[in-house]
Amino acid sequence: MTSAEAVKNEIERFLKSPEPEVLCITGAWGVGKTYTWQTVLDRVRAKRATGLSRYSYVSLFGISSLEGMKTAIFENLEFLLPEGSTGLERFLSGGNSIVKGGKQLVGAAAALPIPYLGGALSKAQPLLFSAIRNQIVCVDDLERRGALPVKDVLGLISYLREQRSCKVVLLLNRTQLDDPGQKEFADFFEKVIDVHLVFTPTAAEAVAIAIDHDDELSKLIREYCQKLEISNIRVIKKIERLINMLKHPVLSKFGPEVTRQVVHSMVMFGWRKLDVGANPPSISYLQRSEFDRYLSKEHGTDDDNEESGDHQRWDVILAQYGWGTLDELDNALMTFVESSIFDIEEITAKAAAVEASRKQQNRMVAFEQAWQPFHDGFDNNEDEVCESIIAGIRNNFEVVSRSNLDAAISILTELGRTDEVEALIDFARTHGGDEFWTSDDPFHRRISDPRIQKLVEEKRKATEPVFHFEKDLLSAAHSMNGDKLAQLAAVPVERYQHLFESSTGIDLRNYIYAAFEYRKIGNATDDMKRVISNAEEALRRIARKSKLNEIRLRKYEISLGAPGDAPDDIKQ
Numbered sequence: 235m236t237s238a239e240a241v242k243n244e245i246e247r248f249l250k251s252p253e254p255e256v257l258c259i260t261g262a263w264g265v266g267k268t269y270t271w272q273t274v275l276d277r278v279r280a281k282r283a284t285g286l287s288r289y290s291y292v293s294l295f296g297i298s299s300l301e302g303m304k305t306a307i308f309e310n311l312e313f314l315l316p317e318g319s320t321g322l323e324r325f326l327s328g329g330n331s332i333v334k335g336g337k338q339l340v341g342a343a344a345a346l347p348i349p350y351l352g353g354a355l356s357k358a359q360p361l362l363f364s365a366i367r368n369q370i371v372c373v374d375d376l377e378r379r380g381a382l383p384v385k386d387v388l389g390l391i392s393y394l395r396e397q398r399s400c401k402v403v404l405l406l407n408r409t410q411l412d413d414p415g416q417k418e419f420a421d422f423f424e425k426v427i428d429v430h431l432v433f434t435p436t437a438a439e440a441v442a443i444a445i446d447h448d449d450e451l452s453k454l455i456r457e458y459c460q461k462l463e464i465s466n467i468r469v470i471k472k473i474e475r476l477i478n479m480l481k482h483p484v485l486s487k488f489g490p491e492v493t494r495q496v497v498h499s500m501v502m503f504g505w506r507k508l509d510v511g512a513n514p515p516s517i518s519y520l521q522r523s524e525f526d527r528y529l530s531k532e533h534g535t536d537d538d539n540e541e542s543g544d545h546q547r548w549d550v551i552l553a554q555y556g557w558g559t560l561d562e563l564d565n566a567l568m569t570f571v572e573s574s575i576f577d578i579e580e581i582t583a584k585a586a587a588v589e590a591s592r593k594q595q596n597r598m599v600a601f602e603q604a605w606q607p608f609h610d611g612f613d614n615n616e617d618e619v620c621e622s623i624i625a626g627i628r629n630n631f632e633v634v635s636r637s638n639l640d641a642a643i644s645i646l647t648e649l650g651r652t653d654e655v656e657a658l659i660d661f662a663r664t665h666g667g668d669e670f671w672t673s674d675d676p677f678h679r680r681i682s683d684p685r686i687q688k689l690v691e692e693k694r695k696a697t698e699p700v701f702h703f704e705k706d707l708l709s710a711a712h713s714m715n716g717d718k719l720a721q722l723a724a725v726p727v728e729r730y731q732h733l734f735e736s737s738t739g740i741d742l743r744n745y746i747y748a749a750f751e752y753r754k755i756g757n758a759t760d761d762m763k764r765v766i767s768n769a770e771e772a773l774r775r776i777a778r779k780s781k782l783n784e785i786r787l788r789k790y791e792i793s794l795g796a797p798g799d800a801p802d803d804i805k806q
Contacts, residue, residue, distance in 0.1 A: 238270070238439035241431050245274040248403065248429070249370065252285035254395045256426055260408040261433035266443050266467030267405045268374055270433070273443070284314045286401060288369035298380030300390060304363040307371060314370075367398040376406040377415070384411070384418040388426045437463040444470035451481060454494060458501040461555050466509055473504035476571060483578050484585060492563075492589050499564045502557065503571040515548040517572070523559040524552070563588045597630040601638075604630070608645070620651055624658055631665050637679040640686050647683070659685055668697045704733060708744060711751040716761075723764035730772035746773070746790060 241259065248257050261267050278284055292306040371394060376387060394400035404427070411419060423430075435443065441456045444467045455477060459470050477500050485493050506514040519527070527549065560568070563584035570576055604626020607619045623642050627634050639662055646655045662670075671693035681687050701721045710718040730749070737745055749769035752762035770792045777784040777794050784794060 237433060238435040238443060241270060241433050242274055244429065244431055245271060245403075246278055248401065249275060249278045249284050251401070253401070254399045255401055255428040256391055256395055257401075257403045258423075258427045258430045259403065259405050259433055260430070262409070262466075263407050264466035264468035265433055265435055266440060267433050269467055269471075270443060271372065271403065271405060279314050282315060284370070286368055286370050287313055287315050289314050289372070290366065290369065291372045291374070293375045294373065294379040294382065294387065295375045296378070296380050298382050300382065300386050303382065303387065303390060304366075307366055308362045311365070311369070366394070367400065369398075369400055371400050371402045372405065373402060374405045376404065377408070377410040377412075384415040385422055388418070388422040392426045435465060435467075437465045440465040440467050441470060443467055445474055450490075451477070451485070451493065451497070454497040455501065458498055458555075459505075462501065462505050462551070464501075464505055464509060464512075466512075469505065469508045472508050473501055476500060476504055479576060480581070484582055487582065488585050488589050491592050492585050495563065495588065496567065496585070498556075499560075499567050500571065502555065503568050507571050513544065515544075515552065517568070519545070519548055520552075520557070520568075521560055524557075561588065594633060597633045601626050601630040601633055616649060620646060620649065620654060624654060627658065628661060631662075635675070636670065636681060636686065636690070637675060637677075640681045640683050643683045643686060659689075662686075663689060668693065672697050703729065704745070707733075708748045711748040716759075719759065719761040719765065723761040723768075725768065727768050727771045727775070730768050731775050734772055735776060750790070 244257070245259075248255070259267050259271070275284075275289075289312055290307045290310045292303065292310055294303065297303050297306060371391075373387065373391065376384065379387070391402045391404065394402055408416075408419065437460050441459045441464070445452050445456050445459075452474075455470075455474055459473065464470055464473075477497060480496060480500070485496060502520065505512070506517065506520065527545075561584075563581070566577070566581045566584045570581065604622045607613075607615060607622045623645065627639065627642055639658075643655055643658065646658070671690055681690065701718075703722075703725060706718045707722060709715070710722060733745055734742065746769065749765055752758050752766055755762060758766075773787050773790060773792055774794055777787045787794070
């Protein structure tokens with residue numbers, strides 16, 4: 235039996251028995267002592283199986299006196315029996331509202347400015363403690379008490395058991411008691427405590443306690459929390475809360491691959507942020523790739539302040555967790571966890587980009603697999619090969635290139651699959667956009683099928699941009715569009731001269747500077763050089779018309795030369 239199971243069973247036994255006793259449960263902060271106690275209490279209460287019908291929960295956090303503790307026990311009194319069929323059960327159940335109203339009345343009366351009434355009710359508070367008998371009392375956070383001595387707490391617990399027939403459970407982190415508290419606890423432990431349990435759940439137990447839902451998102455959270463061996467239930471619950479904040483506004487919009495990445499990253503970032511005592515990896519360490527971390531260690535360039543022993547432990551954790559290189563979605567999630575600023579639009583946009591990239595990768599894999607019947611054997615399976623190739627192109631056309639289409643058409647043609655060929659070409663004609671038909675092949679692969687060649691020529695002619703000399707002269711200087719530059723280089727000198735002579739003011743200067751923009755490029759193309767040469771010759775011709783024009787054009791730093799000295803390649 236595991237630690238968590240043993241504690242749960244003992245709590246259930248304790249709650250079902252009416253006999254007075256003291257149960258002490260110790261464990262580190264966050265391991266789920268209070269959570270487990272409340273969970274078992276709720277389950278036993280729902281079955282109407284508690285040995286006693288009344289219950290008080292009191293946290294000693296900040297309580298500095300025994301009277302304060304007694305008042306807290308009374309103020310938190312409630313009846314455990316749900317509303318039932320008998321008159322007695324209904325009366326006891328209704329008592330919760332009576333007690334709640336009573337404690338509010340007493341608290342308010344104590345502060346009244348009426349001396350006799352306020353003072354009398356305030357003094358009556360110790361008398362109210364006499365109502366605490368034959369009930370269950372949970373005393374939590376002993377290590378967080380105020381100036382209240384531990385021996386006084388244990389003394390009151392002993393009194394409740396011996397004189398009031400109460401069952402008392404004491405929950406604490408014993409290691410966090412101060413020195414006087416440690417001594418007093420040790421001195422009175424044997425006299426007061428009947429049963430002592432140490433709660434040290436494993437990661438699997440902690441995760442099972444913290445996340446008890448069985449939906450797919452909860453399963454993922456459990457899986458990754460367990461991989462990191464997170465045993466702090468408080469940390470697990472906070473991680474779950476952070477992920478649930480993303481559930482409806484973000485995760486509901488995407489597929490399971492994005493959800494898995496989000497949970498994988500959020501559990502790591504949440505653990506790093508929230509579980510400081512576990513000494514998790516630093517943010518800078520999580521941001522580095524495995525190869526980068528390896529090179530830093532190999533060459534002694536690791537400039538982090540952490541000890542090398544931490545790095546070795548972190549490397550093992552990250553390797554077992556499957557931690558890779560962060561993408562933009564991971565960075566957005568990390569910012570959310572670290573800053574607590576929930577930018578839904580940013581996270582959604584990054585998640586959409588990841589999903590689009592994943593879908594494209596999946597299509598590429600599917601397209602490659604469609605060619606396996608052709609490449610991976612010598613079976614007499616012509617129909618299978620043809621059907622697989624055609625389906626691969628149709629189902630994954632977004633990642634198909636012209637050369638892929640050409641290869642498929644060539645094979646189908648050689649196999650005499652005329653109808654399939656025509657149908658596939660029609661499909662490509664309908665579904666292929668301008669970029670599919672007109673973009674240059676990065677590997678300069680030649681298209682062999684004449685029908686595809688014809689389609690490429692038709693599409694390129696149909697999409698050829700209309701040339702506007704004035705506008706394109708200005709835009710090409712910034713875009714460096716190769717097609718526009720070729721068209722500009724083909725424009726005769728006379729048209730440059732006409733443009734310059736018919737323009738004035740800022741327009742004139744913009745046209746000239748746009749033509750001379752290519753002077754700044756050290757490895758200018760032939761088309762760029764031709765544009766410069768034509769523009770310079772046009773300005774020479776304008777300069778020769780008058781001395782004034784010659785003076786005007788000196789600022790453009792061109793050699794005016796003598797009439798008729800234009801270079802041979804631009805003479806008309």
